[in-house]
Amino acid sequence: MGRTICRILSVVALGIGLATIPSQALLISNIEFDLALPRGASETLAFQVLNNEADPLEIQISVADWDRDITGENRFYPPGTLPRSLAPWLSVSPLRFDLTPNEQKEIRFSIKIPSEITGTYWAAIMVEAAPKQTQPQPPGTTVVVRRRFAVKVLETPPGTGTKDGRISLLDVRGLNPPNIFIEFENRGTVHTPEVKGRIEIRDEKGATLEKLDVESFPTLPGAKRLLKITSARKKGDLLPPGKYLILAILDYGGESLAGGQFVLKIKPLQLVPIGDAKAPPQDLDKDGFYEDINADDKLSLEDAALLGLNIDKPAVQENARAFDFDNDGDADFDDVVTLKKMAGG
Missing domain, CATH: 2.60.40.10 (Immunoglobulins)
Incomplete structure (x- = not known):
């Protein structure tokens, strides 16, 4: 059968x-x-x-x-x-x-x-x-x-329920280009069919460097929605070291807007030789990532291997943005895998 x-x-x-x-x-x-x-x-x-x-x-x-x-x-x-x-x-x-x-x-x-x-x-x-x-x-x-x-x-019966929302998280994970994560929480009892707004990146003097639209999205009562908004800056067009204000404003249809802010601090790189390398890592193509880990003027699988052996060392972690090849905000073994692929492995 x-x-x-x-x-x-x-x-x-x-x-x-x-x-x-x-x-x-x-x-x-x-x-x-x-x-x-x-x-x-x-x-x-x-x-x-x-x-x-x-x-x-x-x-x-x-x-x-x-x-x-x-x-x-x-x-x-x-x-x-x-x-x-x-x-x-x-x-x-x-x-x-x-x-x-x-x-x-x-x-x-x-x-x-x-x-x-x-x-x-x-x-x-x-x-x-x-x-x-x-x-x-x-x-x-x-x-x-x-x-x-x-x-x-x-x-939704007319005249019933409440509209209440807030930005429950605002963070930057990855800098090349900046990835801004924003989480909206619907704390009311009615659904919000169109939540939309904008994100601004401002420098220390308050000048707006970039405005990013947050496209419309819906949320149900009690729900959270996490969005990733990526800067339009090209890879390698880095924000210089300094302090920046990330400002987010969302309109969810309530009596007030939901707002949030995050202070982004970018420290200067202080690159030193990694492992047994004779010189600090190099950015061969000037894209903001330092792929030549052993400083031998070329990208090879040896660079990925050396990074993997030293991924937890201060020389890497204190300069994490230089080795954040997957641009997710940290330097870890995922970046070793990404570098290996870049080297043809």
Whole structure:
């Protein structure tokens, strides 16, 4: 007797309108509902699912909880898992059906809003598609790939909930070019669909050296989002030693803006010979990284080996930015691996 193994590929389309995923031609007419129904209200809504493939599909519908991790990636859970789950108030129909090529089906869902809730609640309607098995399968193992799409449903009763946000972290990790990490925390009870703002780099005199846009991102109540914003400066165009103010301002739609600042201190390099080298390391291509560790006027695997033997020594750690080849803010064995690759290893 044969076995069927089911593999699920999760896909979340973002935006509103006719949505499709390249090479996976299941079309969904509306993949996010951001509702503002009054407390105690009931509503029935719908979206369309179209099979734009050449073969028939089996469709299964279910309800799930979801949120985002700190990088913004979606995570899914059984319905009712999260404290602000909308799943208990959702009913969906139909739950299972087939679609022939170019056939379209309406999915209807009803929502009943409790009278006592405040703030945003959310869930997802999962649309799972797999090729319809029209022929008997031969003996052995059959692998079926099921594609799973999420239609997000968010509900915020008008006039309820609070908007509150703050910048909970601001840091610089890597200087060539500067990588600025900013963490925003949604401390309110409503979702913030568009958090956006800017970052400024200022010198000791207060002059603005660079302005960087923080592109719009969403957050759910109680969630944090960590962003990496990289300076537009080219590699090798280094900030001179000194003090700099990193200023961040985010608009999350509340009564006030969220702000944060970080003082960046860049010390002058004090390079000395590393290990048994006869001279200090050299920056052969003038890009701000000192790849010639043994100072023999060329880049080779010997440089990576010497750096690896001395990675924890003061000669390296007190000048870490010179050897931060992966530009993540420190000098460690990841930089040894990066230097080895640079040398052709």
